[in-house]
Amino acid sequence: MGRFTVMTLTDAAAERVREIVGAREGARGIRVGIKKGGCAGMEYTVDLVTEPQPKDDHVEHDGAHVWVAPEAALFLLGTEMDFEVTTLRTGFTFKNPNQSSACGCGESVELQPADLKALAEARAAGAA
Numbered sequence: 001m002g003r004f005t006v007m008t009l010t011d012a013a014a015e016r017v018r019e020i021v022g023a024r025e026g027a028r029g030i031r032v033g034i035k036k037g038g039c040a041g042m043e044y045t046v047d048l049v050t051e052p053q054p055k056d057d058h059v060e061h062d063g064a065h066v067w068v069a070p071e072a073a074l075f076l077l078g079t080e081m082d083f084e085v086t087t088l089r090t091g092f093t094f095k096n097p098n099q100s101s102a103c104g105c106g107e108s109v110e111l112q113p114a115d116l117k118a119l120a121e122a123r124a125a126g127a128a
Contacts, residue, residue: 007068007081008081009059028050028065029065031049033068033069044092082095
């Protein structure tokens, strides 16, 4: 792992990202961000990427491309993105070490920002 990665993807998440991209013309991958909302304070956002933003962090796993919005990087540091199909829901899930609590519906979370110094050090180590 020579490069810095904000978050990781499981094989299932990578497969789903490849499916999404394959089904939409011009799509390059997905972009993960966070927004204020939901009963616990924050929600993850997942959007299609046709034109990557130069400031986004880029994660690639098994041919699947995910970009992370810069304002979300502090909240997503160390997160594992997965994809699950259950009787209740089908979608991406996030195992996030910065999560302090979640609401019962699982749609929103309370997130603490990671240490900015840790993010800077991880980026510097990945760039070396």
